[in-house]
Every structure is written in structure tokens, then in C-alpha cells.
Amino acid sequence: MKFHVDGELADLRSGAREAMAGLWTVRSLLEAEHRDSAYRSLSRLGWLDSIGDGHHAGPQDCIRACIVAEELGRAMAPVGFAELYAARSLGLASDASGPLADGLQAGDAVVAALAERGGWHPEHWEGRLNDVDGTGTKISCSGALRPDLVVLACVGAGGPDVMLASVEGLEPNAGLDLVRPNFSIRLREVCVLKRLRIEQPAAAIGRALDLGAVLAAAEAVGAARKLLAYAVEYAGERQQFGVQIGSFQAVKHPLAEMHARLEVGQSLVYRAALGQTESGPRRELSASMAKAYVSEITTRLAQVALQTFGGIGFTWDHSVHLYYRRILHLREAFGTPAYHTTRIARLAFDQGVRL
Amino acid sequence: MDLALSEAELELRDQVRRWLGERLPRSPHPEGPEERFHDLLAWQRELFDGGWAGLSWPRAFGGGGADPVQQLIVSEELASAGAPEPANVVGIDVMGPVIMQVGTPEQQARYLPAILSGEEVWCQGFSEPDAGSDLAALRTRAVPFDGGFRVSGQKVWTSWAQFSRWCALLARTDPEVPKHQGISLLIIDMKSPGIDVRPLIQMTGDPEFSEVFLDNVFVPRENLLGDLDRGWQIATTTLMYERGPYIARRQGYLRTVAERLMPMLREANESLRQEAARALTDVEALRFHTYRRTSELQASGGPPGAETSIDKLFAGQTEQRLFDVAFELLGHEIASGSDAVARDWAYHFLYSRSATIYGGTAEIQRTVISERLLGLPRGSP
Numbered sequence: 001m002k003f004h005v006d007g008e009l010a011d012l013r014s015g016a017r018e019a020m021a022g023l024w025t026v027r028s029l030l031e032a033e034h035r036d037s038a039y040r041s042l043s044r045l046g047w048l049d050s051i052g053d054g055h056h057a058g059p060q061d062c063i064r065a066c067i068v069a070e071e072l073g074r075a076m077a078p079v080g081f082a083e084l085y086a087a088r089s090l091g092l093a094s095d096a097s098g099p100l101a102d103g104l105q106a107g108d109a110v111v112a113a114l115a116e117r118g119g120w121h122p123e124h125w126e127g128r129l130n131d132v133d134g135t136g137t138k139i140s141c142s143g144a145l146r147p148d149l150v151v152l153a154c155v156g157a158g159g160p161d162v163m164l165a166s167v168e169g170l171e172p173n174a175g176l177d178l179v180r181p182n183f184s185i186r187l188r189e190v191c192v193l194k195r196l197r198i199e200q201p202a203a204a205i206g207r208a209l210d211l212g213a214v215l216a217a218a219e220a221v222g223a224a225r226k227l228l229a230y231a232v233e234y235a236g237e238r239q240q241f242g243v244q245i246g247s248f249q250a251v252k253h254p255l256a257e258m259h260a261r262l263e264v265g266q267s268l269v270y271r272a273a274l275g276q277t278e279s280g281p282r283r284e285l286s287a288s289m290a291k292a293y294v295s296e297i298t299t300r301l302a303q304v305a306l307q308t309f310g311g312i313g314f315t316w317d318h319s320v321h322l323y324y325r326r327i328l329h330l331r332e333a334f335g336t337p338a339y340h341t342t343r344i345a346r347l348a349f350d351q352g353v354r355l
Numbered sequence: 356m357d358l359a360l361s362e363a364e365l366e367l368r369d370q371v372r373r374w375l376g377e378r379l380p381r382s383p384h385p386e387g388p389e390e391r392f393h394d395l396l397a398w399q400r401e402l403f404d405g406g407w408a409g410l411s412w413p414r415a416f417g418g419g420g421a422d423p424v425q426q427l428i429v430s431e432e433l434a435s436a437g438a439p440e441p442a443n444v445v446g447i448d449v450m451g452p453v454i455m456q457v458g459t460p461e462q463q464a465r466y467l468p469a470i471l472s473g474e475e476v477w478c479q480g481f482s483e484p485d486a487g488s489d490l491a492a493l494r495t496r497a498v499p500f501d502g503g504f505r506v507s508g509q510k511v512w513t514s515w516a517q518f519s520r521w522c523a524l525l526a527r528t529d530p531e532v533p534k535h536q537g538i539s540l541l542i543i544d545m546k547s548p549g550i551d552v553r554p555l556i557q558m559t560g561d562p563e564f565s566e567v568f569l570d571n572v573f574v575p576r577e578n579l580l581g582d583l584d585r586g587w588q589i590a591t592t593t594l595m596y597e598r599g600p601y602i603a604r605r606q607g608y609l610r611t612v613a614e615r616l617m618p619m620l621r622e623a624n625e626s627l628r629q630e631a632a633r634a635l636t637d638v639e640a641l642r643f644h645t646y647r648r649t650s651e652l653q654a655s656g657g658p659p660g661a662e663t664s665i666d667k668l669f670a671g672q673t674e675q676r677l678f679d680v681a682f683e684l685l686g687h688e689i690a691s692g693s694d695a696v697a698r699d700w701a702y703h704f705l706y707s708r709s710a711t712i713y714g715g716t717a718e719i720q721r722t723v724i725s726e727r728l729l730g731l732p733r734g735s736p
Contacts (some may be wrong), residue, residue: 001424001645003358003650063356232729247734249722255731256724262666267644268636274358288638296633342625344632348618355639 003270009067016071019045026076026319029179035078039145042077043107048084062211062273066218073222073330076322077180080111080142082333085145086212087112088152090162090204091196098250100140109144113152113165113185114209120335122153122160122205127187130157134187139176139334142184152190153205160202165190177329179322207276210287213334214272217294220330221266224298227323231305251308258301265294271355281353285344288355292340295331304326358426358646367425370698371432374405379436388554388562392518395442399473402441408448409471411600416455416467423653427603427645434439434607445514446470446477448600450523451594453540457581466521466542479612480510480524480543480567481590488719490525491534495569497526497541503575504528504541509568512713516552516565519545524569525586532584540586542578543569586707598663599652605670612677612703613638619684631680637673644669651729661727668720671710678707 005013023041028034042048047068061203065085087110104257116138118124128134138154150165166192172181194336198204232255235246245251268290275286302324313320331337347353360368380400385391402408411426412418421429441447451470454462457704470476495508506526516522522543529537543550549572554562578724581589620631648666652659682689682704688697689704711717725731 001358001360001364001646001650002654003356003646004654005356007656009356016534059357231729236731237543243734244732246725247733249718249734251732252729252731253718253721255729256721257668259729260668260721260724263662263665264640264644264669267647268640268699270356270647271358271639272641274356289639292633293636295642338629340630341632343635345620345628348632349617349623349628352617355642 003067003267005067009063012064013071014066014067016047017074019047020071020075020077024075024078026179026322029076029078029322029324035145035179035181038078042072042079047072048079048081049107059274062214062276063270065215066269066273069215069218070222070225073219073224073326076179076223076224076226076319076326078145078181080144080180080182082212083112083114083141084110084143084304084329085215086114086334088213090151090153090198090208091164101150108149109147110118110149111141111143111183112208112212113138113141113150113154113183114205114212115140119339120209120333121162121339122155122202125155125160127154127160128156129154129187129190129192132235134190136187138187139182141185142180142333145172145181147183149193150185150190152185153201154187156195160205162196162198162201162205164193164196166193167191168185169226170306175329177325179326180329185198202305209334210283211276213287213291213340214269214276215267216330216333217269217272217290218233220294220298220327221262223323223326223330224258224262224301227302227305227320227327228255228262230320230323231255231308235308245308255308258297258304261297262301265290268293275355281347281351282355285347285353286355288335288340288343288347291335292337292344295337295340298327299331360424364424366390368428368432369705371407371429372436374407375432375438376435379438380407390400391561392442392482393517395439396473396476396518398439399441399443404473408441408473409451412447412451412467412471413455416451423599423649426600427649430461430600430603431607434604437609437611440604441473442518443470443473443476443516445479445523446475448597449479449593450477450521452596453523453580453589456593457589459577461577462542462580469520475520476515476518477521477523478513478516478545478567480513480516480521480522482512483509484511488716490590491538493525493527493538495524495526496530497528497539497574499528500573503573503578506541506543506569506572506574509566511555511566512564513552513567514564516545517554517562521545522567523580525590528586529584535587537584538590539583540580540589542580543572543574544578547572547574549573556726558708559702592658594715595663596662598667599648599659600625602620602641602645602663602666602670603649603699605674606638606645607668609638609674609677610642613680616677616681616684627680627683630683634673634676634680635734637669637676641666641670641673661723664715664720664723664728667714668717668724671717674707674710678704 024038069081116125116127150167152165153162167185170183172183175182235251236244238245272290274288275283309320312318385394410421410429414420447714454466483493497504497506522545523539524541524543526541527537528539549570551568553566555564556562588708685700689701692698726733
């Protein structure tokens with residue numbers, strides 16, 4: 001048993017952190033041109049490449065992806081990494097010969113079109129797409145900043161299906177996360193380039209959604225760590241009543257509580273990452289536990305951080321709100337805490353699934 | 356990174372499983388405290404005879420020389436089989452390691468074997484009526500006297516004091532210096548004249564802990580453990596040793612509790628199911644966090660540090676959250692006490708309320724985390 005980060009994984013983490021630290025400042029990412037150049041640098045340096053080759057990826061590939069995701073979250077990277085990764089895992093799940101035979105190239109600017117207004121999972125999809133027409137809209141499509149290709153999962157004539165598509169004139173939404181654009185895609189406006197030949201598309205979509213959930217949780221852990229570090233730093237500097245506010249229990253104890261819970265959540269994310277190559281309901285249970293736990297704790301942590309900063313944290317000029325927005329965005333991505341908690345109950349209580 | 360066990364570790368797991376299958380007592384716990392304690396002591400003898408007592412102790416001291424992962428495997432198996440806590444947990448998890456670290460060869464030879472076998476039970480004389488979370492404010496005095504000390508004062512929350520042969524007691528040996536200095540760790544013979552043990556009844560109805568009054572109790576000089584006036588340092592570093600085995604057992608135990616609840620949740624209403632799912636998630640999070648800690652400890656080989664406060668804090672909260680779910684689900688039966696099963700749930704529900712108090716309150720853990728792990732400024736504690 002070796003269930004902690006050291007050696008090669010620690011090197012990966014410090015390498016990623018160092019590389020990203022030199023690429024941008026968080027404030028600069030409010031401008032589109034800086035976002036674009038940050039994205040291009042990340043892509044050029046290989047941080048956005050799929051690690052492992054899709055459904056052949058092993059548990060160690062997942063762990064490495066998790067560590068990169070944490071660092072991207074920490075650095076507020078202008079990319080939907082979990083979505084990118086989920087899209088590629090779908091692209092690579094195809095039976096076509098050669099991992100990239102379906103037209104997806106490493107480094108391609110793709111977005112994943114998965115969620116609909118009803119939710120992230122196929123049972124909530126109301127949109128329909130067939131050869132003649134499409135109805136409904138994919139929302140929260142994310143991944144690359146300027147997508148060339150859309151990896152689209154939706155309900156087709158024969159049930160859930162995955163295809164490569166292009167969409168003319170995509171414009172990003174004014175979403176909650178100001179640094180990471182997302183798109184809405186109307187199904188009647190997509191141009192389907194290719195249906196991916198996947199033996200069991202519904203199962204592949206399920207796997208991709210769980211993988212995305214775990215990586216989104218990892219991103220949230222990274223973002224929350226950075227936000228907590230900011231709050232701790234501020235509490236150690238800011239003085240009121242003649243002392244640093246971090247010496248008051250009313251301030252320091254909530255920060256300690258959040259640190260403790262985040263550390264524990266980190267362990268759950270690693271367990272889930274190892275579990276994503278398992279088949280069946282244990283994979284689902286580990287993904288849902290990690291996503292539900294981390295979403296709840298990181299939103300609480302962000303609230304505690306905001307409170308620690310007081311008024312200054314509520315200003316546009318301070319970076320706190322950018323992290324808060326990212327954490328809220330990730331909370332919704334790949335299924336809300338309520339969705340995952342309901343799924344945990346069904347798996348564990350009704351079906352007797354155990355980790 | 357992986358969770359896989361090695362061949363040898365799997366063999367160890369099978370071995371302890373087989374042994375438990377043969378030896379674990381099936382009879383319910385007896386009602387009276389005396390009977391219950393002797394039951395626990397008998398269980399410790401079984402463990403000792405089976406070679407499972409003091410697994411973490413070095414072989415040189417009669418232990419199993421097990422590494423952190425091996426200890427975790429055995430602790431988990433014991434817990435998931437429903438095995439009781441060893442009676443001499445203070446001796447094995449706390450005082451044994453202290454004696455190995457700072458004890459003289461004579462002390463090691465005298466005390467260690469009887470701790471392992473359970474022949475001699477130890478208790479901890481740390482807290483006092485006016486020194487709880489602020490332990491360093493303790494006022495029990497040890498005054499030099501003809502080849503030793505005379506000790507007077509009062510201790511409280513001393514678990515199993517009425518059955519203990521020895522008490523590891525913190526006493527002030529130098530009142531002139533700041534409060535964290537001038538404290539020494541003494542081994543008190545519980546048969547000494549001048550000791551009065553008065554059991555306190557807990558909320559659960561058990562007299563598990565006691566008040567201990569000391570009136571001019573003579574303690575020979577050779578019963579000083581470690582250096583004079585260094586008791587505080589010894590006590591605070593060694594308290595962390597207790598955490599690892601405690602958390603390993605506790606998380607295993609909580610999983611057995613969750614396992615009993617889960618079938619009953621099928622028919623429960625949706626809001627309770629959601630809260631139960633969150634409680635179960637916390638139990639699993641505690642489990643994998645314990646694995647991560649154990650793995651780190653195995654790799655570093657070092658002693659555990661302040662990060663054990665995270666584990667202690669979260670374990671206590673997880674226990675309470677899980678039993679809150681149990682109460683939501685079974686409150687009607689628990690309140691009525693209608694049968695033995697309901698009374699058992701009541702007992703464990705009430706016991707869970709202490710999980711954020713004993714061994715350092717949740718508030719003290721948060722202070723440790725914020726000051727020692729996050730580096731926040733010290734304030735009024």
C-alpha cells in the first residue's frame with residue numbers, strides 16, 4: 001500500500017506548479033487575450049494532453065491527471081480541464097482502429113457538450129438529435145477557450161450517443177466563472193461530423209461523467225487550497241483591536257475546520273481516482289462520494305474565506321471572488337451534491353455497494 | 356499510488372481473520388463494570404497469547420515489530436470483527452511507548468512485559484478539576500522527600516483507575532518556573548497509602564472513569580519517568596502516539612456501525628437517506644484518510660506530528676454524525692428502550708457524545724491545527 005504523494009508524483013506536482021506560476025497572474029485572466037495566451041501556453045507545454053489513452057488509461061494515469069487538475073485549479077487556469085478530459089475519454093472510447101482514428105488529435109481544441117438544463121446525466125436529458133433535426137440545448141459546455149470541435153453526447157434516435165460536431169459562431173456565455181468561458185449549444189445548430197462507433201455509448205458516457213466528476217473535484221481541492229492559503233495569510237496580517245485577527249478563535253477555528261476537512265477530502269479524491277478504471281457500481285460510488293464531499297466542503301470553505309476577508313473580499317478588485325466563482329462552477333459541474341448524494345444512497349443502501 | 360496489499364500483508368490479514376474466527380468471544384458484554392472490565396482483560400490475554408498484543412512494539416520489548424501498515428491491517432480486522440478495545444489501552448498505546456523512549460533499562464524490564472500480557476493495567480493521571488484543556492495549569496504537587504517524592508493533589512477523568520496497578524501521573528515538581536516547565540511524569544503505585552479512587556458515573560451509566568485523590572503519597576525516585584521537570588514535553592509528544600491506533604480502530608468500528616444501519620435506510624424518507632449518505636461518505640473519507648496517513652507514516656518512519664489533530668477532530672465529528680443518523684432512524688426505539696438492541700443503540704449514541712471531548716476537545720484540536728499547521732498567530736487559547 002502506497003497511498004500518498006511522493007517521488008514521481010511529488011515531482012509532477014511541483015513541476016506543474018512551477019510551470020503555471022510563470023505563465024499568468026490571476027487578475028490578468030479577466031482579459032480575453034491573456035486567457036488565450038495562457039491557454040496556448042498550457043497546451044504547448046503539454047499540461048492539457050490526455051494522460052494515458054482513454055479507456056486504456058490505468059489508475060496511475062488517473063492519479064496523475066488528478067494532480068495536474070489540482071494545480072490547474074490552484075492556478076485558476078482558464079480551461080475546463082475535467083471537461084476536456086471527459087471529452088477525450090469519450091473520443092478515445094471509440095472502437096475505430098487507432099486511438100485517434102475518429103478525428104480527435106492530441107492538442108485539439110475541444111469542448112464537451114454534456115449537460116442540459118435538467119442536469120448532467122442522460123436520465124435528465126430532454127434534447128433530441130436525429131438525422132433531420134435537433135431540439136434542446138446543451139449548456140455549460142466547457143473545455144478549450146476557442147473550440148474547433150465539440151464532443152457531443154446526447155440522446156439520438158437509438159438512445160444516448162456520442163458524436164463529433166462543429167458549431168458555427170460559438171460565443172461564450174457570461175457565466176459565473178469569469179476566467180473560464182462556457183458555451184450553450186443548440187442541438188439544431190450543430191453540424192455532426194461523425195458518429196463515434198462506441199459499443200455501449202451509454203456506459204461510456206457514464207464513465208466519462210464519473211471521470212469528469214473526480215477531476216472537477218480535484219480542481220476544486222486545488223482552488224480551495226489556494227483560497228484557504230490567501231485567507232490564512234490575510235488573517236495573519238490584518239490587525240483589529242490591536243492584534244492580528246487570526247489570533248481570535250472566532251476567526252482561526254473555522255479556518256482550521258476547513259483545513260481539516262479539505263485534507264480528508266483530498267484522500268477521498270485519490271481513492272476515487274484509483275477507482276475510475278474499476279468497472280461497475282464501485283466506480284460510481286467512489287466518484288459520487290468524492291464529488292459530493294468536495295463540492296460541499298469547498299463551497300463552505302470559500303464562504304469562510306470570504307468572511308475572513310470581510311469587506312475587502314467582497315470587492316471586484318480582490319481575487320477572492322474569482323476563486324469563489326470557480327468553486328461554485330465546479331460544484332455544479334458533473335452533477336450537484338444533491339445528485340451525487342442521492343446516487344450514493346441508491347448504490348449503498350438499495351444495492352448494497354461498498355467501496 | 357495504490358491501495359494494494361503485498362503478499363505478506365494479505366497473509367497477515369488472513370492469519371488474523373482465521374484467528375478471530377476461532378477466538379473472538381461471541382457472548383454479549385456483561386452488565387456490571389467489574390465483570391465488563393475483567394471480560395476486556397480476558398480478551399487482552401487472548402490477544403497476548405495469540406501474539407497480537409503490542410504488535411507495534413519493537414521485538415526487543417516483546418512486541419510484534421509491525422510497521423504502520425501491518426498495524427492498520429490488524430486493527431481493521433479486529434474492529435470489523437467487532438472485537439472489544441483492549442483493557443490496557445493506556446498501557447499498550449501510550450505508556451509502553453513512553454517507557455521505551457524515556458524509561459531506564461530497569462523501568463523497561465520491570466513494567467513492559469506486564470503491560471503486554473495485561474497482568475498490570477495502567478491509567479493516566481493527567482487532567483485535574485482546574486486543568487482540563489489547559490493541562491499545563493495542573494497543581495498536583497510532588498515535593499522531594501527522602502529518596503523520592505511526596506505527591507498531593509487531585510486527578511479526574513482517569514479511566515479504569517479502580518482496576519489499575521500503575522498510574523502515569525503528571526505532577527508539578529518546580530512551582531517557581533513557567534507552567535509548561537517544572538512538570539514531571541511519575542509512576543504511581545495505585546496500592547500506595549494515601550490514594551483514594553472514587554469512580555464517576557458517566558452519562559452512559561458506566562463508571563469508566565474516576566476521580567483520584569492523592570494525599571501525601573510516597574513515590575520512590577526510581578519511579579520518575581524521563582528527566583525531572585521534563586514531563587510536559589514527554590506527555591505532549593507521546594499523546595500523539597495514541598492517536599494512530601485509536602483512529603485505526605475507531606474508523607473500523609464506525610464502518611461496522613454504518614454497516615448495521617444501511618439495510619434499514621432502504622425504506623427511510625429521502626431527507627434522512629441524504630443525510631445518511633453524507634454520514635457514510637464521511638466514514639469512508641475517514642477510512643481513506645487513515646490509509647493516507649498510515650502510508651505517509653510508513654514512508655517517513657518518523658513520529659506522528661500535529662496533523663494527527665486533523666484525524667482526531669474529524670473522527671469525533673464523523674462518529675457523532677453517524678450516530679445522529681442512527682437516532683433519526685431509530686429514535687423511537689432508542690427512546691423507549693423497548694429491547695436489548697434499542698438499549699445498545701442508546702448506549703453507543705450517548706457514548707458518541709464524548710468523541711469530541713476526550714483526548715483533547717474539538718476546540719483544542721482546532722487551535723492546534725490553526726497554530727501549528729496553518730501558522731496562525733497564537734492568541735488567548
